[in-house]
Amino acid sequence: MKPVPSDPGDSSEGPRPEGPRLQARSAWSFDHVYGEYFPFVWRCLRALGVPLRALDDVAHDVFLVVHRQLPNFRGESSAQTWLFGIARHVASNHKRWSRRKQAPLEPLGSDAPDLARGPLEHAQDAEAAAFVAAFLARTDEKKRDLFILAVLEQMTIPEVAAALSIPINTAYTRLRAVRADFERALGHHEP
Amino acid sequence: MTKHELTSADVVAQVHRAWSPRATDAERVRRAIDVALAGGVGGDTATSPQHAWSWTARVIAAGAIAAASGGAGYLAGHRAGLRDAPTVAVAVQAARPAQVTSSSAPLFLPPVAGSQTPLGPPRPRQNSHAARREGDKNDLAGAESLAVELRALRNIERALRDGNPGLALAFLGELDREVPHGQLTEERDAATTIARCARDDRPFDIDLAGEFAQRHPGSVYKRRVEQACSKTDSPSSGDSPSWRSKE
Numbered sequence: 001m002k003p004v005p006s007d008p009g010d011s012s013e014g015p016r017p018e019g020p021r022l023q024a025r026s027a028w029s030f031d032h033v034y035g036e037y038f039p040f041v042w043r044c045l046r047a048l049g050v051p052l053r054a055l056d057d058v059a060h061d062v063f064l065v066v067h068r069q070l071p072n073f074r075g076e077s078s079a080q081t082w083l084f085g086i087a088r089h090v091a092s093n094h095k096r097w098s099r100r101k102q103a104p105l106e107p108l109g110s111d112a113p114d115l116a117r118g119p120l121e122h123a124q125d126a127e128a129a130a131f132v133a134a135f136l137a138r139t140d141e142k143k144r145d146l147f148i149l150a151v152l153e154q155m156t157i158p159e160v161a162a163a164l165s166i167p168i169n170t171a172y173t174r175l176r177a178v179r180a181d182f183e184r185a186l187g188h189h190e191p
Numbered sequence: 192m193t194k195h196e197l198t199s200a201d202v203v204a205q206v207h208r209a210w211s212p213r214a215t216d217a218e219r220v221r222r223a224i225d226v227a228l229a230g231g232v233g234g235d236t237a238t239s240p241q242h243a244w245s246w247t248a249r250v251i252a253a254g255a256i257a258a259a260s261g262g263a264g265y266l267a268g269h270r271a272g273l274r275d276a277p278t279v280a281v282a283v284q285a286a287r288p289a290q291v292t293s294s295s296a297p298l299f300l301p302p303v304a305g306s307q308t309p310l311g312p313p314r315p316r317q318n319s320h321a322a323r324r325e326g327d328k329n330d331l332a333g334a335e336s337l338a339v340e341l342r343a344l345r346n347i348e349r350a351l352r353d354g355n356p357g358l359a360l361a362f363l364g365e366l367d368r369e370v371p372h373g374q375l376t377e378e379r380d381a382a383t384t385i386a387r388c389a390r391d392d393r394p395f396d397i398d399l400a401g402e403f404a405q406r407h408p409g410s411v412y413k414r415r416v417e418q419a420c421s422k423t424d425s426p427s428s429g430d431s432p433s434w435r436s437k438e
Contacts, residue, residue, distance in 0.1 A: 034217075034221060034224075035217075038212065038217045038220070038221075039211050039212055039217075042210070042211070042212040042216065042217075043207070043210040043211060043212075046210040047210065056216075056219065056220055056223065059220045060220050060223050060224055060227070063220070063224050064224065064227060064228075067224070067228065119411055119412070119414075119415060120414045120415065120418075123414075123415050123418065124205060125205045125206070125208045125209035126209055126352060127205075128201075128202045128205035128206050128209065129205065129206045129209035129210055130352060130354070131202065132202065132203075132206045151199075151203060152203060152206060152207065179199070182199055183199060186199055186202065
């Protein structure tokens with residue numbers, strides 16, 4: 001995947017999360033990648049619709065792939081771009097597998113509230129998350145991936161275009177469309 | 192605050208918070224990865240894969256085994272792991288401290304400091320009959336009944352979050368049969384009220400949130416109950432019967 005220079009003037013909102021490129025592979029160990037990007041991968045998996053009960057296993061599989069492929073990673077694209085590709089692939093495999101098997105009642109997960117925040121804040125965050133999860137579930141896969149990277153993870157459009165292997169103009173067009181869909185859904189959402 | 196008052200940036204920030212892992216999540220998955228790598232699932236056991244070449248000599252020494260197990264072994268292990276809750280995860284789960292701690296208690300549950308009661312599999316229905324016959328105090332010790340309540344309330348919360356208030360009420364009913372006089376009455380009452388509001392199960396337009404507030408004036412769940420009961424027009428409650436919809 002060819003690296004594309006980031007565009008500081010794009011329409012991403014807010015501060016960008018960490019996103020340096022893996023420039024010299026000797027400088028990046030698995031520990032570093034795991035420590036730095038585990039939250040990103042975890043959020044992406046949730047946004048990709050991986051159920052809570054399977055999150056541990058899917059994240060585990062993603063990082064096993066990362067561990068295996070890191071020596072071959074040339075650092076030409078951003079770490080997030082590379083990791084999202086792996087996460088999407090593993091999540092898709094999991095979804096295909098789980099479709100074949102009817103899941104029983106959800107086992108207890110670890111999605112417990114962060115008690116540093118109050119119950120109300122936690123409830124509001126959970127409600128927003130449920131709303132966005134529902135929105136993503138009914139959104140076309142191409143737009144969904146773009147929404148995850150550009151809106152939720154606030155990556156630049158050139159990075160997103162590189163991650164999804166689409167032209168930048170296409171990425172902008174899709175972003176406008178999915179943002180409009182999201183605003184519409186937000187407006188119609190009856191709390 | 193309602194969704195109408197929220198901007199998309201607010202919602203994105205909330206989602207970012209809600210979906211971000213906690214330190215314990217990262218540690219738990221990392222432990223499982225370490226166990227898997229130690230078992231050879233990852234292909235090589237180097238912590239820093241960029242130094243993989245330095246392992247070449249050892250890999251050659253173990254070449255026959257590695258070649259035989261290789262990709263097929265990984266694939267088979269992966270599938271088996273996904274199918275039957277991976278042994279790695281189970282091992283880590285077993286090593287994990289009991290989840291009934293203040294840092295992992297669900298929304299409805301107050302932190303239960305020092306409670307180390309392991310949460311076992313669901314009790315069969317015969318046990319609930321036995322509990323009724325012999326009395327819950329005799330049948331379920333305090334700690335055990337609390338563990339049952341905690342487990343049930345987690346499932347209830349999960350059902351509510353998934354938009355299944357009917358399932359949540361079913362869990363509550365089973366909990367009432369199993370532990371009729373539990374310790375978490377306020378939490379159970381809050382969950383019942385929220386589930387009923389989500390189903391719009393309010394005959395004669397009873398003010399469920401108001402009644403809850405009267406029963407528990409200082410409850411920490413009051414706001415959430417009010418919030419749930421104020422959105423009865425929402426179509427989000429998936430199993431809400433149409434004939435109950437508010438006129």
